[in-house]
Amino acid sequence: MHDHKDDHVHTLYTLEGKYEPNPQESSIHIHNTDGAIAASFAVDIVAGNEVEKVISEEMQKLAQWVNDQGGIIGHIKAKMTVSKPTVFLSITSDVLQRKIAAENHASIGLAAIVFNVDQKELRKKISSIFQRLTEFQAADN
Secondary structure, three states: OOOOOOOOOEOOEOOOOOEOOOOOOOEEEEEEEOOEEEEEEEEEEEOOOOHHHHHHHHHHHHHHHHHHOOOEEEEEEEEEEEEOOOEEEEEEOOEEEEEEOOOOEEEEEEEEEEEOOOHHHHHHHHHHHHHHHHHOOOOOO
């Protein structure tokens, strides 16, 4: 990852698990807007069915932290798109062959608009969620 003037980082985790910088695909953004702090990220990861549970847990932890700080939640939202592996079926003579071409892949976006919390601490929380997702190893992959 690398930092920029506008306080965001870029990363992409491919199906092979390699790190490749990609500003269009994955980033963390933190900025002030109308008295609120807006924090968001997008990430593409190799993932399985457990990723929804992980993002749900992380969103609940973030909400609890905001409340513990005396902050106000405008909203905390996530969007997740999971693409399943491609399955190829073929028959040569009379035997059915089945091959799976790729692992599950998830594109996840998270956005939080919160009030009355420390921006640096919020960044740490958002970065922690981002990090957990990028290190996530699904048990069923």
